[in-house]
Amino acid sequence: MRELRPVLIVAGLLAALALFGPALAPNAPNAIDIPNRLAAPGGQYPLGTDAMGRCILSRLLHGASWSLGLAFLVSTIGLVTGTLIGLSAAMGGRRIDWVVMRVTDIFLAFPDLVAAVVIAGVLGAGTGSLIFALSATGWMRYARVTRGIGLGLAKRGHVVQARLAGLSPAAIARWHYLPALAPSLTVVWTGMLARAILGISALGFLGFGVQPPTPEWGTMLLDARVHMRSTPLQMIWPGGAVVLCVLAINLTGDILRDALTERTEPA
Amino acid sequence: MRQILDLLLRALLVLAGAALLTFTLLWHAPGDPATTIAVARYDSVVSQEIIAQIRAEAGLDAGYWTAFRHWVTPLLAGDLGNSAVSGRPIWPEMRTAMALTAPLALSGLLIGLGLSIPLAMLAVRHPGGWVDRGAVAVASLGAAMPAYWLALLLILLFAVKLLWLPAMGTGSARHLILPALTLGLGTAAALTRILRSALLEARGAPFLPALARRGVQRRERALSHIAPHAAIPVLTVAGLELAFLLEGTVMVEVIFARPGLGGFLIHAIQARDFPKVQAVVLLIALVFVVVNLLTDLLYQLVDPRIGESDA
Numbered sequence: 001m002r003e004l005r006p007v008l009i010v011a012g013l014l015a016a017l018a019l020f021g022p023a024l025a026p027n028a029p030n031a032i033d034i035p036n037r038l039a040a041p042g043g044q045y046p047l048g049t050d051a052m053g054r055c056i057l058s059r060l061l062h063g064a065s066w067s068l069g070l071a072f073l074v075s076t077i078g079l080v081t082g083t084l085i086g087l088s089a090a091m092g093g094r095r096i097d098w099v100v101m102r103v104t105d106i107f108l109a110f111p112d113l114v115a116a117v118v119i120a121g122v123l124g125a126g127t128g129s130l131i132f133a134l135s136a137t138g139w140m141r142y143a144r145v146t147r148g149i150g151l152g153l154a155k156r157g158h159v160v161q162a163r164l165a166g167l168s169p170a171a172i173a174r175w176h177y178l179p180a181l182a183p184s185l186t187v188v189w190t191g192m193l194a195r196a197i198l199g200i201s202a203l204g205f206l207g208f209g210v211q212p213p214t215p216e217w218g219t220m221l222l223d224a225r226v227h228m229r230s231t232p233l234q235m236i237w238p239g240g241a242v243v244l245c246v247l248a249i250n251l252t253g254d255i256l257r258d259a260l261t262e263r264t265e266p267a
Numbered sequence: 268m269r270q271i272l273d274l275l276l277r278a279l280l281v282l283a284g285a286a287l288l289t290f291t292l293l294w295h296a297p298g299d300p301a302t303t304i305a306v307a308r309y310d311s312v313v314s315q316e317i318i319a320q321i322r323a324e325a326g327l328d329a330g331y332w333t334a335f336r337h338w339v340t341p342l343l344a345g346d347l348g349n350s351a352v353s354g355r356p357i358w359p360e361m362r363t364a365m366a367l368t369a370p371l372a373l374s375g376l377l378i379g380l381g382l383s384i385p386l387a388m389l390a391v392r393h394p395g396g397w398v399d400r401g402a403v404a405v406a407s408l409g410a411a412m413p414a415y416w417l418a419l420l421l422i423l424l425f426a427v428k429l430l431w432l433p434a435m436g437t438g439s440a441r442h443l444i445l446p447a448l449t450l451g452l453g454t455a456a457a458l459t460r461i462l463r464s465a466l467l468e469a470r471g472a473p474f475l476p477a478l479a480r481r482g483v484q485r486r487e488r489a490l491s492h493i494a495p496h497a498a499i500p501v502l503t504v505a506g507l508e509l510a511f512l513l514e515g516t517v518m519v520e521v522i523f524a525r526p527g528l529g530g531f532l533i534h535a536i537q538a539r540d541f542p543k544v545q546a547v548v549l550l551i552a553l554v555f556v557v558v559n560l561l562t563d564l565l566y567q568l569v570d571p572r573i574g575e576s577d578a
Contacts, residue, residue: 106281111509111555114514114551119292198413221416235423243416250407
């Protein structure tokens, strides 16, 4: 368990940032202060202001709950739908398996971000479209992992016995499949969480995601880009925030993978 | 032979499904497409008659399946249809865009391979050494770096501060350097991680010491024993890498204002020019499916064990 301590610390920090970040903001995120526009860091505005005189630090902190919260939501929707789809493939017999896996292949025929951009763009920019777009393109990996492990489980003694004892498929899934799937799905989930953060900010940056004036890291970057020559720092913060979060999640995901797969190997 | 046929059939099925999926999404898009086309074409308030005329002309009043057939039948003959906004054929415009995207994607891939292969090989010489740790650190950072931010940082450094290279547009080979570098660095980061762990695993194979003791030369061990083993995981992710490259190209083209396929796609979405969107999405899916098919075929070539039970 000791090797998992950094995982817990990072998870705690990110959750705290998403939950309490807005409370720590020194100013209102959308308060406009034209006389102080594009101000340098210091004084009332610790990280300076953007082109409309809004406090960058406050926008970053409020953006954290948007970016991290939405990423959490999207990756969890993917986890639930993907696992259910994978389970139905693994437990439903060969025909259902074939159909489900071909549908999965079809969804995998598009690069996720390109597909998400098209879906979000076509449905009309906004937070709802963004959630739908990233969820619709983010369930396939869970389904594949679930199906792969599930097919192996179906042949194992305790699962066969449970079936012969007359346990319902739902009960078998709950008591025999989910516990065996949990470690691998957790690892996939961390990877998808990081991808979701990147996806949300990418859509925001392209103008198809969370809409201004909501402070979201991708849209902040889009605003900052115009003023790259005069205030390059303004562009560093939101991008840095994305990189830091994704890096932290990826690294803890690696630790988690090593710890969890080691423990499940001899089973 | 049967397996190859199987793979081919599956690729065709996926392509057909991809076409249907794309069409379904756009069919259910909010807003009346005929009105959108009318406004885009005439740029003002349009009468109901014109909208009705456009609806009939574009086959929009015929229902889902008829409209799908109207799109797919010429498509099978290689006709991508006409732009909903300008009414001109899509293919010539798209070909011009592709001519700008291809060199970018290719040079990004070359930079990625050129950086990651030597880096991974250096890293695994002394696993855990400082070169190895440095390589892992750089690769992890690169994997967390969104392409659009890396692009902005490169523009800031080379175009705004140093004034060495142009920040946007096309026209000369110099315009290609920053976009290709953005793509290449991102690709290199992802590839280095994969290559490194693949090489480490292959080097740890228990038969290698046995081969060494039998007097097989180092060079031969590396070429005919380590390399094929390391190639398998690399091939597995080749498809994912391509996805990264395609996504990266879209973002990079938008940022550097290159009128390639990425820009073409984004403009088509913004103009709600759905025939164009369909064409680009389908082309991307086609490239993706073909590369995945080639990967699967190579996979079977490298590792004869694969393909028996895998569904």
